[in-house]
Amino acid sequence: MGMVDGWSGMHGISAVPAYVVMQPTTLCNLDCAYCYLPFRSDDHRMPVEVAAAVAASVHPWTRTGRFSVVWHGGEPLAAGREHLAALFAPFGAGVEHHVQTNATLIDDAWCAFFAEHRVRVSVSVDGPEARNGDRVTRGGRPAYDRIVRGIDALRRHGIPFSALCVVGDPRPGVAAELYEYFLDLGCEVLGINVEELEGVNTRANGHAAADVTAFWSELVSAWRADPRIHLREVEWTLRYAGAVLDGVADEVLPRQLDPIPTIAHDGSVVLLSPELAGFDDPRYGDFTSGNVLTTPLGEILAGAAGTPWIAEFLRGVEQCRATCPYFGFCGGAHAANRYFEQGRFDITETDHCRNSKIRLLEGVLDHARDHEPTAV
Amino acid sequence: MPEITNPRPSEAEQPNGVGADPVTARVHDTRAGLAALIDEAEAARRRRAEGTPEDGSAVCAWNHFENIPTFYNWNNRPR
Numbered sequence: 001m002g003m004v005d006g007w008s009g010m011h012g013i014s015a016v017p018a019y020v021v022m023q024p025t026t027l028c029n030l031d032c033a034y035c036y037l038p039f040r041s042d043d044h045r046m047p048v049e050v051a052a053a054v055a056a057s058v059h060p061w062t063r064t065g066r067f068s069v070v071w072h073g074g075e076p077l078a079a080g081r082e083h084l085a086a087l088f089a090p091f092g093a094g095v096e097h098h099v100q101t102n103a104t105l106i107d108d109a110w111c112a113f114f115a116e117h118r119v120r121v122s123v124s125v126d127g128p129e130a131r132n133g134d135r136v137t138r139g140g141r142p143a144y145d146r147i148v149r150g151i152d153a154l155r156r157h158g159i160p161f162s163a164l165c166v167v168g169d170p171r172p173g174v175a176a177e178l179y180e181y182f183l184d185l186g187c188e189v190l191g192i193n194v195e196e197l198e199g200v201n202t203r204a205n206g207h208a209a210a211d212v213t214a215f216w217s218e219l220v221s222a223w224r225a226d227p228r229i230h231l232r233e234v235e236w237t238l239r240y241a242g243a244v245l246d247g248v249a250d251e252v253l254p255r256q257l258d259p260i261p262t263i264a265h266d267g268s269v270v271l272l273s274p275e276l277a278g279f280d281d282p283r284y285g286d287f288t289s290g291n292v293l294t295t296p297l298g299e300i301l302a303g304a305a306g307t308p309w310i311a312e313f314l315r316g317v318e319q320c321r322a323t324c325p326y327f328g329f330c331g332g333a334h335a336a337n338r339y340f341e342q343g344r345f346d347i348t349e350t351d352h353c354r355n356s357k358i359r360l361l362e363g364v365l366d367h368a369r370d371h372e373p374t375a376v
Numbered sequence: 377m378p379e380i381t382n383p384r385p386s387e388a389e390q391p392n393g394v395g396a397d398p399v400t401a402r403v404h405d406t407r408a409g410l411a412a413l414i415d416e417a418e419a420a421r422r423r424r425a426e427g428t429p430e431d432g433s434a435v436c437a438w439n440h441f442e443n444i445p446t447f448y449n450w451n452n453r454p455r
Contacts, residue, residue: 188424220413224413224416227417227420227423228420230421230424235417238410238414238417241403241406241410241414242410242414244400244403245407245410245414249400325397325398325400328399328400329399361399364413365402365403365406365410367409368406368410369405369406369409370409371409371412371413372408372409372412373412
């Protein structure tokens with residue numbers, strides 16, 4: 001099956017997620033300019049009862065393969081080790097715990113905690129110091145030194161880590177500088193997020209197409225010279241390109257959308273796009289699909305399509321499938337980008353599509369075209 | 377730079393069964409350069425030992441790519 005019949009992946013929402021995102025606290029000790037999270041100055045902590053309710057639903061899903069619990073925030077470490085351990089406890093040994101952290105609180109004690117609980121760590125850092133101007137403390141002071149101190153602690157303890165980097169100005173010159181930085185930093189995995197207009201971040205993110213494509217192309221060149229890092233965007237793109245060349249492109253996308261349940265501190269559940277948690281809209285309400293304190297998570301997922309905004313989003317995915325030649329690569333515009341850019345879920349191409357999907361693929365292809373092996 | 381100028385996939389079909397939409401066509405047109413890049417990526421993956429999922433590394437096995445959780449997942453990943 002190919003595009004003549006339509007791409008066959010991403011039909012509807014899976015009843016079983018691969019992971020859940022948990023918000024142990026709304027609080028973040030930083031105040032990054034581009035952050036999409038509301039309430040990040042408040043310390044609303046997740047009660048253990050919420051974690052226990054999620055764990056009970058998750059348990060059967062852990063028997064069939066890897067299952068992950070991702071502690072997000074706010075800043076998850078701001079919940080403190082004692083509380084985080086209490087939230088971990090109901091999950092048992094069958095799940096992997098992950099944290100996405102700004103690294104500023106990481107010290108020897110946190111490293112011991114990570115080792116004890118086998119936590120996989122991903123840090124948020126935007127490259128060299130001068131590129132971290134948006135990452136500031138609540139007092140408005142640069143956070144970079146604290147970020148580096150935390151990452152140094154990880155390295156000192158031999159704890160492998162991933163990194164996420166937000167790029168506000170994707171253009172040539174930036175990519176090579178960033179990749180070299182992350183090689184030195186020592187991360188095993190790197191994800192590049194072009195800044196997005198979403199949540200409470202309302203900064204516009206239109207960029208010149210040629211600049212963004214050249215950014216991705218340059219990133220491939222930099223990576224190719226020393227591919228020690230698993231670079232998320234390059235790996236995915238090459239996987240897709242290889243499948244196209246092998247005639248199996250339609251097998252790349254998951255068969256169904258992962259619901260990616262985000263469990264907010266109070267037990268409320270937002271599906272598909274954690275960025276929607278905490279927001280209200282006159283048309284869509286609060287975007288939640290239920291609360292784990294009153295309804296088992298599995299039941300919430302089974303009824304997902306009944307949430308009005310999700311029904312509209314699924315129509316939007318079908319629109320992407322029907323109209324966009326990048327669908328087999330992308331799987332459809334993400335819900336939060338549709339909503340925060342255009343106010344609806346049934347529209348198609350977003351700035352995020354252009355910056356992070358379309359121009360990524362085009363940049364990789366540009367690189368490949370410009371570096372064809374010399375004919376002999 | 378190519379953008380979506382003709383978004384609806386064409387009705388033409390290539391021998392491999394994938395419709396000749398502009399993106400697929402461009403990937404095929406770049407076959408030589410891509411093949412070399414894909415080979416290098418595979419070699420790099422082996423050097424990174426991504427074939428062993430239980431090694432405690434931050435990287436998960438290539439075969440588990442879909443399951444590199446959260447931020448390394450592709451579709452609708454949280455950010």
